[in-house]
Amino acid sequence: MVLSARVEKELEPLDDLVNRNSVPYKNAKWKILFSDDFRRSFGKLTSDRAKKLRSLGLPHENSAQSLKQFSVEGLFIISTIDIIKDVNYVQVFKVWDILPFEEIPKLTKRLENIFSAYTEDYISRCTEKLFQGNLVVPRCWEASQEIIRFRHLVNDEVSLDSGGGRNYVENSKVSESLLLMKFYSFSYEVVCHLLSDNEVDLPIQLTDDQMDVLLFRKSSFITGRSGTGKTSILTTKLFQNEKRFCNGSEGSFEGESTQFRDAEIVNDPVNSNPSVLRQLFVTFTPRLCNAVKQHLAHMKSISSNGNSLAEISLDVGNVTSEFSDIPNTFIDIPRNMYPLVITFHKFLMMLDGTLGNSFFERFLEARESSHGSSEGKLSYEGYSLLADSRSSTLSKEKREIVYTLFETYEKMKSEIGDFDLGDFVNDIHHKLKTGIYEGDQMNFVYIDEVQDLSMRQISLFKYICQNVEEGFIFAGDTAQTIARGIDFRFQDIRSLFYKEFLSTAIFRKQGKSLVSEIKQLKQNFRTHAGVLDLAQSVIDILYCYFVHSIDNLEPETSLISGEAPVLLESCNDENAIMTIFGGRRSGGEIVGFGAEEVILVRDDHVKTEVFGYIGGQALVLTISECKGLEFQDVLLYNFFGTSPLKDQWRVIYEYMRKHVWLDEELPQSFPTFNEARHGVLCSELKQLYVAITRTRQRLWICENKEDLSKPMFDYWKRRGLVQIRKLDDSVAQAMRIASSSQEWQERGKKASFFSFPISA
Numbered sequence: 001m002v003l004s005a006r007v008e009k010e011l012e013p014l015d016d017l018v019n020r021n022s023v024p025y026k027n028a029k030w031k032i033l034f035s036d037d038f039r040r041s042f043g044k045l046t047s048d049r050a051k052k053l054r055s056l057g058l059p060h061e062n063s064a065q066s067l068k069q070f071s072v073e074g075l076f077i078i079s080t081i082d083i084i085k086d087v088n089y090v091q092v093f094k095v096w097d098i099l100p101f102e103e104i105p106k107l108t109k110r111l112e113n114i115f116s117a118y119t120e121d122y123i124s125r126c127t128e129k130l131f132q133g134n135l136v137v138p139r140c141w142e143a144s145q146e147i148i149r150f151r152h153l154v155n156d157e158v159s160l161d162s163g164g165g166r167n168y169v170e171n172s173k174v175s176e177s178l179l180l181m182k183f184y185s186f187s188y189e190v191v192c193h194l195l196s197d198n199e200v201d202l203p204i205q206l207t208d209d210q211m212d213v214l215l216f217r218k219s220s221f222i223t224g225r226s227g228t229g230k231t232s233i234l235t236t237k238l239f240q241n242e243k244r245f246c247n248g249s250e251g252s253f254e255g256e257s258t259q260f261r262d263a264e265i266v267n268d269p270v271n272s273n274p275s276v277l278r279q280l281f282v283t284f285t286p287r288l289c290n291a292v293k294q295h296l297a298h299m300k301s302i303s304s305n306g307n308s309l310a311e312i313s314l315d316v317g318n319v320t321s322e323f324s325d326i327p328n329t330f331i332d333i334p335r336n337m338y339p340l341v342i343t344f345h346k347f348l349m350m351l352d353g354t355l356g357n358s359f360f361e362r363f364l365e366a367r368e369s370s371h372g373s374s375e376g377k378l379s380y381e382g383y384s385l386l387a388d389s390r391s392s393t394l395s396k397e398k399r400e401i402v403y404t405l406f407e408t409y410e411k412m413k414s415e416i417g418d419f420d421l422g423d424f425v426n427d428i429h430h431k432l433k434t435g436i437y438e439g440d441q442m443n444f445v446y447i448d449e450v451q452d453l454s455m456r457q458i459s460l461f462k463y464i465c466q467n468v469e470e471g472f473i474f475a476g477d478t479a480q481t482i483a484r485g486i487d488f489r490f491q492d493i494r495s496l497f498y499k500e501f502l503s504t505a506i507f508r509k510q511g512k513s514l515v516s517e518i519k520q521l522k523q524n525f526r527t528h529a530g531v532l533d534l535a536q537s538v539i540d541i542l543y544c545y546f547v548h549s550i551d552n553l554e555p556e557t558s559l560i561s562g563e564a565p566v567l568l569e570s571c572n573d574e575n576a577i578m579t580i581f582g583g584r585r586s587g588g589e590i591v592g593f594g595a596e597e598v599i600l601v602r603d604d605h606v607k608t609e610v611f612g613y614i615g616g617q618a619l620v621l622t623i624s625e626c627k628g629l630e631f632q633d634v635l636l637y638n639f640f641g642t643s644p645l646k647d648q649w650r651v652i653y654e655y656m657r658k659h660v661w662l663d664e665e666l667p668q669s670f671p672t673f674n675e676a677r678h679g680v681l682c683s684e685l686k687q688l689y690v691a692i693t694r695t696r697q698r699l700w701i702c703e704n705k706e707d708l709s710k711p712m713f714d715y716w717k718r719r720g721l722v723q724i725r726k727l728d729d730s731v732a733q734a735m736r737i738a739s740s741s742q743e744w745q746e747r748g749k750k751a752s753f754f755s756f757p758i759s760a
């Protein structure tokens with residue numbers, strides 16, 4: 001009852017709120033957040049209406065009348081007052097949609113449902129009114145006191161739990177969810193741009209936790225499971241620093257915090273030329289790099305009022321790690337090339353080029369020089385001593401065997417005159433240690449997907465940025481490590497930072513206080529609980545068997561429930577891909593996937609195989625190519641059937657027995673877990689986790705052979721995390737979503753196949 005009253009009170013059309021003479025809200029101090037739905041609805045307006053709105057002006061303090069006039073046309077803008085965390089907590093207007101009158105009840109009902117999950121404290125703060133003269137101004141609260149929005153996050157409140165330990169506030173499709181909806185903070189110039197005809201990505205309003213990370217002014221370590229916004233925060237931070245640098249203390253982007261607005265121009269501690277801000281964003285995947293570049297370009301275009309498209313160059317057609325438009329050196333990089341967004345591979349090539357005497361031109365000699373020194377490689381004694389450390393999972397005897405294998409491998413390499421990534425990295429370390437780095441020094445370095453780099457690789461960054469106090473951000477998730485042979489926890493990066501990055505005398509004095517705690521992002525924005533529960537079931541096994549290879553994080557929160565992913569069972573012996581796409585049968589047309597759907601496969605080999613079946617009728621990516629990206633629907637094809645673990649997947653039955661999930665009808669004989677024999681299970685599970693978490697809405701898993709996937713399928717079935725569907729024509733038809741040529745064009749333009757407007 002109370003809520004309905006609140007809803008009634010709060011859901012007044014915005015024009016009413018801003019224009020009523022008795023309660024004048026029109027005041028520049030109010031921040032206005034617009035939703036994606038608003039953007040979409042606006043896009044659908046007849047050009048006449050949209051034109052009228054444009055010609056009426058913009059919703060800033062002096063033109064609020066325009067909104068009122070717009071509502072005369074029979075559309076209402078639905079808004080509420082909400083609280084966001086900036087430097088302080090502050091009341092804001094949140095604009096949900098523009099609707100005809102008859103559609104208002106449906107939206108208000110859904111909003112009422114959401115408000116019913118809010119705490120009383122939160123509601124009463126939203127409805128508080130602060131008067132300054134006869135103006136209502138936004139009320140603020142110190143950031144030090146915690147304001148909790150959802151009841152289930154307060155310990156002593158009744159849980160909304162609907163099972164499985166998760167709390168759902170909403171049950172809707174991900175794409176229609178009000179809770180996962182992106183909100184954008186508007187300034188006069190951004191509204192100008194929005195109301196122009198351009199398609200733009202706008203800066204998403206961040207959550208309180210994300211804002212804390214963004215405003216933190218020290219070098220930091222950010223972790224969080226898939227889809228919690230790590231890449232978004234890195235991109236936002238990079239962009240904020242660009243803006244901060246360009247604008248100095250002048251007014252700037254509305255989406256920025258006051259702290260950024262008030263900040264002074266970045267004081268470059270190292271460069272003689274403070275007129276350039278040198279920022280470097282490094283990640284593993286070329287596609288993710290392109291997506292980040294794309295997004296920064298959009299952001300730049302918006303903030304320059306749409307007048308100039310970003311100078312950030314887009315490698316649109318060529319999604320490789322070569323980035324041939326950027327020279328292979330850090331010496332005197334033209335200023336318009338910053339911010340540099342590159343893969344780790346490109347980073348190495350640039351370092352190599354900077355140091356002269358390239359490794360590739362003399363790699364035999366290079367191998368000699370780094371082998372000669374003990375640098376970068378442990379002696380047998382050093383390696384075997386590690387067996388005594390608490391985190392070691394290998395005994396002295398096993399280490400002896402491993403070391404002998406290592407020596408044989410090294411010998412073999414040298415005999416055939418070959419080298420590997422380790423040799424290349426060691427050579428660069430050697431040159432940096434013995435020579436002088438004469439390349440540009442960076443002001444800020446952002447390293448995304450850091451879990452795929454080795455400690456030795458990460459430590460290279462210390463040479464190119466002296467701003468250790470606030471210049472480094474490491475983000476990643478150790479559940480998603482897919483690079484081979486890399487196995488650490490986030491804490492190890494923090495220790496490395498302390499030991500190697502803070503090694504100069506000045507910083508040693510300040511010591512540990514310079515190394516911040518690891519921050520965890522907890523709210524998933526990508527998908528619904530059906531997918532997250534399946535992903536968590538994979539993490540559970542990792543926690544059990546590979547405790548030293550994954551960070552034990554607090555479970556992420558997901559606010560919307562959703563259908564369980566689907567295991568597809570073939571009705572006949574036909575290849576599943578043939579059934580789904582109709583195959584190249586006599587005269588038969590292949591009906592493909594849509595632009596927001598993807599087939600994920602293990603490697604290039606399977607990719608070629610699928611291509612052979614369906615040609616270019618669907619986007620097919622390997623798991624390593626899809627890292628960091630997201631899609632509306634995902635088909636994971638033949639993951640178990642191509643696994644090097646083969647029938648050792650049966651060790652999952654042992655895990656099930658531990659948890660008393662092993663029913664009588666399931667196999668009773670299975671291997672006992674053995675780290676040496678089942679070591680590869682760790683990387684297999686991490687790859688599986690990455691694949692599962694790429695989807696926003698639907699996930700299908702299909703295999704050509706039943707036996708290899710059976711243990712995991714049995715595990716998922718027993719836990720009730722999947723639905724089983726026979727792969728017949730009707731299921732196949734429902735999977736294929738036709739896309740318009742415009743949607744494909746958009747996808748192609750993005751090149752990165754990055755389906756989401758990541759925040760920045």
Ligand SMILES: Nc1ncnc2c1ncn2[C@@H]1O[C@H](COP(=O)(O)OP(=O)(O)OP(=O)(O)O)[C@@H](O)[C@H]1O
Nearest residue numbers: 206207226227228229230231232525628756758759
């Ligand atoms: N505050 C927010 N409001 C709405 N959507 C958000 C918010 N923060 C992030 N998102 C969205 O969540 C999705 C996932 O974000 P992002 O890719 O940054 O996560 P991630 O942690 O880097 O994921 P992964 O580890 O899988 O690479 C994106 O669609 C992004 O736009």
